[in-house]
Amino acid sequence: MxxxxxxxxxxxxxxxxxxxxxxxxxxxxxxxxxxxxxxxxxxxxILPPAFIIIGLFEVWVNREKIENSFGSASGGRRHIYAILLAATTVGGTFVAFPVANSLYHKGADYSSIFTYITAASLVMIPMSIMEASIIGLEFTLLRIGLSLPLVVISSILLNKLFTRMEYRLPADV
Amino acid sequence: MEYLYIIMTILLIISLFFSREKTWQAIRRGTKKLLKILPNYLMILIFVAVIMSFAEDFIVTYLGGENILLGGLLAIIVGSITMMPGFIAYPLAGVLLSRGVSYTVIAGFVISLKMVGVVTYPVEKEYMGIKGTIYRNAASLTITLILTLLMGLYYGEVLFNG
Structure with missing residues (x-):
């Protein structure tokens, strides 16, 4: 306090x-x-509605569902889910951090979370549209196309590292 | 942003329909979480407001240098330290572009701005832990360097044969 x-x-x-x-x-x-x-x-x-929605998520969504789609059992699909969730997250990383923490404690593994946080700022749909209209569509498509594979690869590597270190994300925040 | 409020309202109504008790529990939980982290967001707000009062001039003045690799590196450093919403960052990038600044430099700036968060540390460390935050940002910085280089190669601005 x-x-x-x-x-x-x-x-x-x-x-x-x-x-x-x-x-x-x-x-x-x-x-x-x-x-x-x-x-x-x-x-x-943006924070009040974001946190109320996180509250609803934690109360209503059951662990099994998250484990099945974002846990290690989900295989490669979890990265696709993470990117889709990220593309529709409003507010970028600010909102992505608390959401990622909640997902983690519901059974998502670290690699889904890393993909999610990084993709939340990289592919946010409204921002990407703005970028394409100002800098150019080619630039935006290239940036997204090149970055996603790198993000997925690095999140898999980080996942291995954190599993070996037995790293846990902070709880009760 | 308005539609986040709309989504929240719709979800709350659906939630109320199923259980009044669980809805209150969700609201209480969300509020408690927000109040716990709010000071950290406020600290970021102060940092960003102060840094941005220097950054905009700095970006427009210094990112257009002759040396592309140096410019790209500088852009990545500035982009990593600062943080700004898209509706400020992209028009700024547009100004740079119209002044003939290379795509490599703009890519470095835009990508590091999104991926590497030095000022967001107070919030990220609470949710990801200190180690988690440092590793994520290190990985993001590496990705940014690779991406910027690839973009530079694509636009023919970064060449290895000369």
Whole structure:
């Protein structure tokens, strides 16, 4: 709890800094304020529904289902499921981390989770459409096409490593 | 983002239909989880707001150098440290592109931005553990380097024979 108090203290201090910056026309502080508002809107609004959905997931979805699709018994299919789930995850890695942790404790193995987190930022559908329209479709297709095999390969390797280390993800977070 | 609220509402209604008790349990669990991690998200928010006030100028000024490999490497470093939503990152990449910055550099920037998260560490370590976070980011950085190089080769900007 102490760490919580400290962090909230820092946050309040930061807000005061932004406020003072406005009052004394401190330019850098005003730029930081603009950025802060943009990011705060983007991030903080997405968290409440995301966490309620995670809560629903943990209460309703049974372990067996997750083990069958995202566990090691699922074989190569689990990477495809992980990528499909990632493509539709709103909010990128911010939301993907807590979701991945919940999946893990419902029986997904580490390689599904790694694929999921990494793919969540790589192939998010709305973002990829935006990228294609600004940088070019060829660029986007190439980036996604080349990255997915690498992501799957590295997640399989990491899975082996973590299994050997008997690494466990934090529980009860 | 609005549709996440719509999805949540639909799921809650379905859940209520089946069990009032389990629905409350889910809401309580979600809220508890969020409150536990919220300070970490707030810390990231501060980092990002401060870093971004320097990064945008830095990116536009320095990523367009002559040396493509050096530019690509710099792009990867900047992309790894910063974090920004797509609606800022892509227009920025568009500006770079219109200034003649190479695809290699843009690929390095965009890919590392997505894959490697230095500022997201406070949240990632809570869910993945410290070791898990470090290994994932190391693997992601490796993938980013390989991908950037491949993209550079594809666009004919990175050549090995010269």
């Amino acid at each position: 102490d760490k919580h108090k400290r962090d909230y203290g820092i946050f309040v201090g930061f807000l005061l800094f932004l406020l003072v910056s406005q009052l004394i026309d401190f330019e850098r502080g005003m730029v930081i304020t603009d950025n802060f508002i943009i990011f705060a809107r983007d991030m903080l609004l």
